Amino acid sequence: MSKCENCAWYPWVPGADLSMLPVMRCSPRLAARRWTTETIAMENNCPEFKAVIESDVNTGTDNEVKKAPKRANTTRRK
Numbered sequence: 001m002s003k004c005e006n007c008a009w010y011p012w013v014p015g016a017d018l019s020m021l022p023v024m025r026c027s028p029r030l031a032a033r034r035w036t037t038e039t040i041a042m043e044n045n046c047p048e049f050k051a052v053i054e055s056d057v058n059t060g061t062d063n064e065v066k067k068a069p070k071r072a073n074t075t076r077r078k
Contacts, residue, residue, distance in 0.1 A: 001044065001045065004039065007046070011024045011026050018036055018037055021034075
């Protein structure tokens with residue numbers, strides 16, 4: 001059994017006011033639906049469930065920092 005709040009497809013920032021969210025889909029393969037505090041905490045057998053990596057639970061983001069591309073032309077005009 002799994003819970004939506006523990007899924008990597010969780011579609012919003014943790015702690016967001018669910019009543020203010022539009023109808024959303026968690027996975028690209030699933031239908032869009034309205035979310036409530038009861039539905040995200042309810043246990044289910046979702047075929048699209050992906051567990052969240054333990055280190056990313058607190059931030060809700062990837063720990064890997066993406067580097068900005070470097071500019072090819074670094075000379076300045078005077």
